Amino acid sequence: MNSSKQQALLVEIETQLRDNYPSLYLVTVGRYPVIRGSFPVRLDRKVIGSFLIEITLLRHFPKVVPLVREMGGRIPKIADRHVYEGDALCLFLPEERAKYWPEGSSFLDFLTGPVNDFFLSQLYFERHGKWPFGERRHGALGIIDYYAEELGTNNLQVIAKCLEYLSAPQPKGHWICFCGSGKKMRHCHFGKISELHQKIQPAIAANSLTYVRQLIERQATLPSHLMHSKI
């Protein structure tokens, strides 16, 4: 993004903060714009809690999801609370960005959507020890759950092949279908791969593929029905 576009975006964010989240402010720390302050967690317009946060807008923002950290020492820095290395919060599975914060949405949408949802979940978890909207399982298992829902199978080889195709800049119809049917994709699941490719950036699919391949290596002794079932 050129600097005048970025400047305009930052001005827009400052305005959104001033009008909607006056306890947050924008500063530049090193190379990146950073939003700091107290985040009010809202439920039906009522503030039901607050968290001290820092949000870093990374180089390719808004294409790349901002990095959110909880700075107030309220959330234990453990994977079970969805905090990972560098104390960054994992708001959602990268594949689900299109569902929770689609490209083209505003920074305000990011705050009122997945950031607010994440902290609602944390407030509920603090009291009840469970997640009100559910959670994705850690690591590769969460990725597999997502693709199993999308593809209707938890066959790791099928999911890995699908991810391989999604990692490409543009999946082609003449490729042999990822489902294992032996047909060309244009005669099989080309619609599905195109739909997923619209939602999931190739870099995200490539990253997930690494997780799934590692799992396949670790679980070489998986029960056969997980390795060979078809869609």
Add this chain to the structure above:
Amino acid sequence: MTAADYLNSVLANQKFGSGDQQLKDLRAKRDEVETLLRSSFSSCTPSIRYAGSYAKNTMIRESYDLDIVCYFDHEDTAAGSSLKEIYENVRDLLAAKYVVQPKTSALRLEEGNGDKKYTHVDVVPGRFTDDSRSDAFIFQNSAEKNRLKTNIDTHVSHIRDSGLTDAICLAKLWRERSGFSVKTFILELLVVDVLAGFKKKPIDEQLIHLWEVLRDSIDSLTVEDPANPEGNDLSQVFASQKPVLQYAAETTLRTLESSGWESVFREENGGLDDAERAALISSIPQRRQQGSRPWSP
């Protein structure tokens, strides 16, 4: 309205009046707990007293507990021969009536089954160190030392008579509304220490001074337990909380500068009390059918 007027109105919303139902409920709960303890330890006369923010006059609606100490005479073994036994016997006794959550030194009382209802009452068992019934030892569950010497009168008078209880109440509210976690005892000691020369200043100047010191000079600050300066080393706990306090102070001063006091204390709800907030949090799944699902790499 001046800044001090605004802060005093925020403070007024947080203070309990003597006729408040919540306060009546707390006192009734204390009577219930005291009756249970006295009837069960009828062969001795434990000292059962208010401690914590109620005794210190620093209780706020947004977040409150009622601390009750239950100290036995130093040679009395009716409740147990060791501190650990006293802690466990009091715990077991209370468990017959409440759901007891053991904390480091306190026993937190909850009622009901399933979705537990917190009573806001914590009981701290202990034993006086001698006949003067002043200093006491309390048991420390899951701490490095399992015995800690303390003195309720010293703690209470250090805070209650500091001349800074309004600043302490607002500092506690600042913690709640900003959303960070720092031990109340540390926060109280810091306010008393940092504002020692600022008692006559308006409340807004007191808070700004507190935040400026936390932002600029936190490394030079130390905190000391007035009841046990040698035996209760707070330096490690304080060191672990310094980054949070510094960040909170820095962001608060920036918010104050850019958006004013209303954005720091955010009275947009008129302030939900602890029970209202708890009920809303528990209703999240009913009020919001869907939300983003967190993940971890």
